[in-house]
Amino acid sequence: MxxxxxxxxxxxxxxxxxxxxxxxxxxxxxxxxxxxxxxxQAARRAAMEEKTKGAAIGAAVGLGVALVGIPAGICALGFTASGIAAGSVAAKMMSIAAIANNGGVAAGSTVAVLQSIGAAGFSLGAKIGLSSALGSLGATAGASLFEGKKPPGDKCK
Known part of the structure; x- marks a missing residue:
């Protein structure tokens, strides 16, 4: 058989x-x-570990930007929890929007949305969406930054 x-x-x-x-x-x-x-095989494994490390770092940076950086930036423009700060970029934006709309700020305009975010913060859905998008983008960017790195001890001639 x-x-x-x-x-x-x-x-x-x-x-x-x-x-x-x-x-x-x-x-x-x-x-x-x-x-x-x-x-x-060892060199490929080391390169993959570096790429994974880069993706993790990039994802953490993306999450930090989504959850801390963007709200801090909006506040720095002058859109605060107590309203628009006098003499700030936000005050200038509101003035321009009011002049363009005959004395009022249109609902849903950039100034109105930023004022809402500054006063109440992001909604849960916005936090999840921004975290997902910027975390994924950061992971992709971090992995691509570490993609071409040579493992230690690997010398090209």
């Missing part, structure tokens, strides 16, 4: 592929090839 995958006329024993035989030759010459294979 012949085994599945065995070559006919060989007594049911499948022949080993040629590359495997080249690595394990009787004279030991294949050991250098095996060592080079192990070094290559």
């Amino acid at each position: 012949r085994r599945a995958g065995a070559a006919p006329g060989r007594g049911g024993v499948a022949a080993a592929p040629a590359p495997a035989l080249a690595l394990f030759r009787a004279d030991g010459a294949g050991r250098a090839g095996l060592a080079a294979l192990r070094v290559g």
Whole structure:
């Protein structure tokens, strides 16, 4: 009875592929090839670890920007919890919007939305959406920044 995958006329024993035989030759010459294979695998593993580390750092930065940086920036413009700060960029924006709309600020305009965010903060849905988008964007950017890094000890000639 012949085994599945065995070559006919060989007594049911499948022949080993040629590359495997080249690595394990009787004279030991294949050991250098095996060592080079192990070094290559270690270098790929180190590069993947660096890329993963970069993605984690980028995701953390993206989350920080979404949850802390954007609200801080809106507040720095002058859109505060107590209203628009006098003499700020927000006051100038509101003045321009009021002049353009015959004395009032239109609902849904940039000034109105920023004033709402400054007074009450982001809604839960906005926080989740911004965190997802900026976290993913940061992870992608971080991974691509670490993509071309060489592992320590790997010197190009």
